[in-house]
Amino acid sequence: TQLLEQSPQFLSIQEGENLTVYCNSSSVFSSLQWYRQEPGEGPVLLVTVVTGGEVKKLKRLTFQFGDARKDSSLHITAAQPGDTGLYLCAEYYGQNFVFGPGTRLSVLP
């Protein structure tokens, strides 16, 4: 079974700061998705990365896929309170989506 690791587990920052969270595996990803989940809601897809070395931008969010496709990062520039939530990475594996444990982000005003 594919195991995903995410770091840090928790992150609390002030509004306006930058941050990076990470997702990695000992095995090669076929593709990787990032989701954000707010309390009491379902996860919402942010991006899918497929190609090693790929960089995708979504407003203030920048997603990178490692060259070897074994790691990915999510960088948020000038974080806002609306960015607060649980950030999950996931991979499609064996008819299932395997999720990492998540990074719980809190952005304080």
Add this chain to the structure above:
Amino acid sequence: DTEVTQTPKHLVMGMTNKKSLKCEQHMGHRAMYWYKQKAKKPPELMFVYSYEKLSINESVPSRFSPECPNSSLLNLHLHALQPEDSALYLCASSKVGRELFFGSGTQLSVL
């Protein structure tokens, strides 16, 4: 329509009750999923339906019974649940092998 609709939003039930969770999507997705999520944990897969056939059952107790009446609907029938079954139950759909679209979940409390 890019929504997955789950009802009810909240459910409180006793250990002897029978209830059902419902999920609907109109995106033409042929894979539908039930996930269970405990507080501060990632979603854990319970069941996968692919082309209306049950393809994965992750050793879920028989007190949870899934049903896929057609390609747009997914139900989860609940019977004789335990307090430890209290959790957020998430439905999701996808094109087979593609990204998940989640509903907003049913917050279940078993008393």
